[in-house]
Amino acid sequence: MNYRTDDIVKSCPRLESGLRLGPEGLRACQMGSFASPIYWSAAETARTKITKQMIVAKRKWLLALLNDKHSDITCKRCMMVRTKRYGDIDFTKLGQVDLAATTICNLRCKFCYFTQENLFRKAEYDDLAILREFKEEDIEWDAVVDFNGGEPALLSNLYEYFDFFASQRIRVRFMTNGVEYHQSVYDGLAEGLIQWVVTSVDAGTPSTYRRIKKRNKYLQVLENMTRYAHAGSGSGGRLAIKYIFCGDNCSDDDIAGFTYAMLAIRPHQVWLTFDFSKLVGLPADQEEFGGHDFSKDIEAYVKMYRMMKKHGITPVHYSIGHLAAMCVQGKILLESVMQEIEKPTRLNRASDLLLGNFRHKEESSPIPTAHFNTGPLRIKKPNQQSKPWSLCDKRVLIAPACSSAIDLLADQTIKDSQVLGFVDRDPLLRGKSTNGYAIHGYDAIPDLDPEVILVAAPQQHKADIIRQIAKYTSDIERIAVFEQP
Numbered sequence: 001m002n003y004r005t006d007d008i009v010k011s012c013p014r015l016e017s018g019l020r021l022g023p024e025g026l027r028a029c030q031m032g033s034f035a036s037p038i039y040w041s042a043a044e045t046a047r048t049k050i051t052k053q054m055i056v057a058k059r060k061w062l063l064a065l066l067n068d069k070h071s072d073i074t075c076k077r078c079m080m081v082r083t084k085r086y087g088d089i090d091f092t093k094l095g096q097v098d099l100a101a102t103t104i105c106n107l108r109c110k111f112c113y114f115t116q117e118n119l120f121r122k123a124e125y126d127d128l129a130i131l132r133e134f135k136e137e138d139i140e141w142d143a144v145v146d147f148n149g150g151e152p153a154l155l156s157n158l159y160e161y162f163d164f165f166a167s168q169r170i171r172v173r174f175m176t177n178g179v180e181y182h183q184s185v186y187d188g189l190a191e192g193l194i195q196w197v198v199t200s201v202d203a204g205t206p207s208t209y210r211r212i213k214k215r216n217k218y219l220q221v222l223e224n225m226t227r228y229a230h231a232g233s234g235s236g237g238r239l240a241i242k243y244i245f246c247g248d249n250c251s252d253d254d255i256a257g258f259t260y261a262m263l264a265i266r267p268h269q270v271w272l273t274f275d276f277s278k279l280v281g282l283p284a285d286q287e288e289f290g291g292h293d294f295s296k297d298i299e300a301y302v303k304m305y306r307m308m309k310k311h312g313i314t315p316v317h318y319s320i321g322h323l324a325a326m327c328v329q330g331k332i333l334l335e336s337v338m339q340e341i342e343k344p345t346r347l348n349r350a351s352d353l354l355l356g357n358f359r360h361k362e363e364s365s366p367i368p369t370a371h372f373n374t375g376p377l378r379i380k381k382p383n384q385q386s387k388p389w390s391l392c393d394k395r396v397l398i399a400p401a402c403s404s405a406i407d408l409l410a411d412q413t414i415k416d417s418q419v420l421g422f423v424d425r426d427p428l429l430r431g432k433s434t435n436g437y438a439i440h441g442y443d444a445i446p447d448l449d450p451e452v453i454l455v456a457a458p459q460q461h462k463a464d465i466i467r468q469i470a471k472y473t474s475d476i477e478r479i480a481v482f483e484q485p
Contacts, residue, residue: 442468
């Protein structure tokens with residue numbers, strides 16, 4: 001299909017600059033059980049020298065399918081699809097990378113597809129050679145790789161991957177089961193070269209862990225997570241520990257055991273979610289769950305969330321940026337959880353057992369800040385009414401460097417202020433620029449001396465970002481947090 005510059009087409013960032021290098025081959029993306037059409041199979045990729053130009057051609061092919069009313073592809077039912085000018089699309093960049101070419105693993109999780117099908121094997125093709133087709137000038141400013149598999153800590157050339165990502169300043173989210181401790185992962189976290197280490201523990205007792213993962217490694221994993229939490233306790237990367245509710249790990253013993261393990265380890269975040277393998281093969285735009293009943297999982301999820309909140313940990317709803325962002329089933333599950341959590345209970349009100357975070361020595365209660373919204377621009381300070389707000393001639397910083405913060409520039413009253421740029425904690429973003437504005441570290445705030453710091457962050461990171469920014473400004477009244485309409 002031939003498009004003109006001003007034609008309005010359906011597209012998405014994953015289609016334009018994403019790349020999944022999986023055991024099945026190459027495609028634009030895969031989130032959970034939902035995937036875009038395949039570009040080349042693993043066998044085709046192994047016998048073909050894949051070039052950047054070939055990937056660009058496939059992206060254009062996929063966009064044509066998405067906009068062809070006669071085609072029927074999974075992308076058409078994905079909630080991440082948006083409309084935009086064809087002339088604003090650049091197919092030549094590398095942005096979101098899902099690196100999962102190998103399925104070799106040292107666990108046998110019962111809800112894992114590779115366990116169910118016994119499909120554990122090394123990569124059939126050289127995934128790193130394909131990534132090297134994209135040069136430094138091709139890398140999006142916010143490029144990130146989800147490094148998973150399989151178990152990436154088992155790769156003999158893991159250092160080679162990390163060296164490549166560091167040289168291209170691609171942020172790394174390292175998905176590991178935590179069984180194998182790797183010094184390069186510790187060092188990457190400590191230095192900020194690894195943005196996140198994510199480990200799915202999924203159990204609160206050794207017996208449950210052994211039952212669902214077929215290995216007696218629970219205590220070893222907790223010990224390794226303690227090391228990684230220490231590595232990220234400075235100004236480096238972050239550790240997230242995930243709990244996937246799968247029916248077999250919903251007992252009170254598991255809920256209590258996992259909660260108190262997290263109180264001891266103190267990861268930067270705890271992520272709660274569901275076993276999405278039960279949704280495989282279901283259309284993303286339908287409310288049907290394939291006959292599976294999630295009520296037991298939801299009950300355990302809510303109970304764990306409330307218990308953690310009682311003790312000073314606010315878990316992250318992983319589905320917000322994952323399943324709920326792209327499929328109706330994920331959205332329904334998230335809404336069900338939120339409705340239950342919001343119901344008043346004695347446990348919600350209890351505060352006598354609230355435990356502080358000894359690792360970071362920070363208050364668990366949020367810092368009171370002003371809130372603002374746009375269209376038109378208004379501000380609401382603590383204990384005051386909302387009122388019109390002007391940033392004319394104000395020196396403004398925006399935090400962090402992310403899509404929701406960048407969207408603030410669409411408001412002309414903000415764009416017309418003296419925007420000093422963005423601030424972000426990620427060391428790999430410092431010195432880069434987006435939309436014509438430089439990205440600084442938090443430590444640059446005193447020298448930049450902003451009159452206003454606008455914060456527009458994902459909900460799960462907002463409190464932490466505000467605390468970090470508050471360390472570098474003598475007046476927290478300068479901070480204003482964007483309130484979603």
